[in-house]
Amino acid sequence: MAIRVLSRRRSAATIEAAAPGAVVLDVTSRGPDPWVRLSPFYPHGGIPVPFSPGVSGESVEGIWQALKVFAGADVDPGRLGVTTMKGLKRTVRRYGPVRGHRAGLTGDRLLGYAEARRLIYLPAYRWVLEHPAADLVAELRRLSADRDLVLLDYTTNADVADLGTPLSHAALVRSFVSGEWPAESPPGEPAGALSGGAAE
Template identity: 70%
Template sequence: MPIHVASRRRTAASLAAAFPGAEVVDVTSRAAEPWVRLSPFYPHGGIPVPYSEGVTGQSVEGIWQALKVFGTADVDPAKLAVTGMRGIKRTVRRHGPVLGHRTGLTGTELLPYEAARRLVYLPSYRWVLEHRVADLVERLRRADGAGEVVLLDYTVNGDVADPRTPLSHAALLRSWIQGSWPAETAAETVTGTAAGATPA
């Protein structure tokens, strides 16, 4: 049976009409236990930071934000240690335009957006699916075999190559369960920026 991804902003009545009889599972940071543990904001701890041997982060989102480089701010290692699910994001309003994601905390190169999704976000979230929430993944796999399942997220974009909207971790979760995980390789080449320098 199929797994669907739908917006958490939809009403219960709308979901029931669109997916009659389906099991609806909220996997956002506002979900109840145990499903909140599938959120990239959840502080599992011990998540390896790509391109940073021996360095770990509390959450997938913390890693994503820590390696982000803005027009007026470089990497922010403090985001790796955030154990709550608030105060993780870094915004263009405060730091200027995003220039890319650094290849590690002390890396010398910046990854373009799609490349960063494939080389930073995907492996970080996959690690969580393999090492921290395998039991929940299996529960969803069994539920999928018994009937339709709807995963709720704030965005439904499952295309890593589509930069127009944020990537849906619920869509990634569906891909993982269905054996269609996106490629963790990047066609784009990285751009050079000196490590530790504040980008112009």
């Protein structure tokens, strides 16, 4: 059976027309239990921070925001401890243009957007799917064996290399369930060349 990713902004009627009879699951931060646990904003706790041995964060989004570097602000370790699914974002309006993501809280290298997606976001989110959300992954595999599934997200971009649109975590869930996880190294780089093993 198929797993599709559709926009949460669509009406229920539009979703039903696009995927008749499918099981529809909202995996965003506004979704119901237990599927809200697939949101990158969900505070699972204990998520290893890439390039930062011994450091963990509450949520994937918290890690992503903590390592972001702006023209007017460096990393923000405080984002790692946020458990409310609110107050995680750090904005250009407040801090100025984004310079990149730091390779670790104390790292001396700034990663570009494409590198950061592969070396920070993907390993952190994969860890969630392999550990605290493993039961939900197993349930999705069970459900998709018999029924078509629709995962709702605010964005539907499944291409890690498409930097013009935010990456869909629902698309990453689909990739993980189907065994098609994206490469976690930039093109031309050997796997794990930059990770230092810290995201394991």
